[in-house]
Amino acid sequence: MHLTTEKQFVDFYDKHADAIFRFCYFRIYERELAKELSQESFCRLWGMVAEGQDITYPKAVLYRIARNLVIDYVRRKKEASLEEIQEVSGDSVFKDSKSEHIDDAIDVSAVLQKLREKNEELSEPLELKYLQGLQVKEIAKILNLSPNVVSVRIHRAIKILKGMYDN
């Protein structure tokens, strides 16, 4: 899908605003900031369109921009401890869900968080695939890798995650 007109861009925003917001939010856990980074991502994407760049995969480019913004932000800020993140995410993310689902989700969420801290290279493609629902082809574009490498990393991430979860 090419973004060339204002209408196409606004339709694109309507379609992906929530997803990109979630993508930012579940990495920085600050709602206002996540909103800001999401908006900045769309603005930068439009900036590229306005410069005349031919963007074949706008969704992948949008995620790549958001990812870079989040990385910049996280680098600036001292890393929050795992406990803090669990506390925040547990409160805000799973508040309306059934209790057994919450326990389950918090367990997996903690393991995912550990993997993220231990090996982001593996956790990132996995999260993009299963949490963001992106296709391998799209993830490859976002991370600037080949689809093959992405699949291998997802496979390895699942294997490690299983081990961590069982323990």
Next chain:
Amino acid sequence: MIIRKIRKIAKLQQAEKLSVAEKLAMRSALLDFVRTTPGVRNQPTGRLISLRGLINNLRETKFMPIALIIALFIAVSGGTSLAAENSVPGDLLYPVKISVNEKIRSAVNFSDESKVEWEIDKVARRLEEAEKLKVKNRLDVTISETVKNDISIQTKTASQLAEKFQDSEKSFSANSRLEAVLRGHAQILLALSEKDDGAAEIILDVLDDTKAISESRVEAEGEISAKAEADFEIAAKNKMKAAENKIAEVKKIVDKNSFLSEPVAARLSAQLNSALSVYNEGKAELDLKQYNQAFITFQEALRLAQEAQIIVHGAKQLDIDWQGKINASKNDSNRKNDQNDDAKKSQDKAVIEEKFPVHIDALIDAANRINTRTKTEIKAPDADDSDRGDAEDKDTDRERSRSEAETNAEVESDLIDIEVENELTL
């Protein structure tokens, strides 16, 4: 099994979404941005997009009435708002730009950093307006005075907000960007004022502010140097990345440009080379673990690149004399051989240095020369008197702008209060 569990998390995460009001506010700000940065192939329609789809989404929510009011406002004012974006002081729609468009954009800045960034953007907008007016030859005495005041008030607002940061690192970074904006635009205005004074008074004011901001930056550098090295390790590395990205970004534009005259392109390349050599100094300091100094040095590299970016943007946006010179230079260069190129390069260098002084004092001298030249031309019959008159005029003008600055400081602090109130209301 683990995948099923992750999918469960994904499902739970789906519950976290933007509220309709948030989505609308972001959408409106985005539309505003899109319209101020029109794409090369973009044909702005000036009306709300996907209104039907939006209303369908809203139908079931409690935000329907508020959302509809906002949507209606955007639908009705969309075209006006779009037209207002390109207005300059003296235009009928200029108040819409200031009181509606900019207020909306202010309302969607959530963090302190982005608020300061936006205030600095507004300084750039005021300066761009001055440049447009100069190009259109509409900078008469009254408008010139208004523009000068607006720039001055906005610069002070941005600078005071930047000073309010508790964190000296953030304050330093914001002041540094503000300095880049002022210096970059002062150079554009100087280039535009080659043939007549027009904007000389404005330039002198801008340069006065630049000097003041530059001094506070130097003070902030001192404060940063006095802090513990370890505190700046991450900050220095981030600043290095930011400087690296900015230099690469501007270099890419300068390299592939087709709208810059050769002297301007050469001047920008020289500036980027300076930025690069400052960047390398920073890297050496980083290797020696002098994190504070490295942070300051990378910021300087970033500032040089930002300044170059402003000049590129100015050259692109304003259809000024540079465009004509490009064509002439291109035709010339087609006829020249390699040996002649060297001679041309050194000739260009002299032109560049004359036309685009880099140091602040040189910029002030250049602006003063333009100012004096025009006044001398006006009072040509009595040259001696004219010189004296110039000096007196300049003194009076500087005094007047100082007293205005004091008044502006008071007005400006009121403006901040009003703006904060408006944001709270919105």
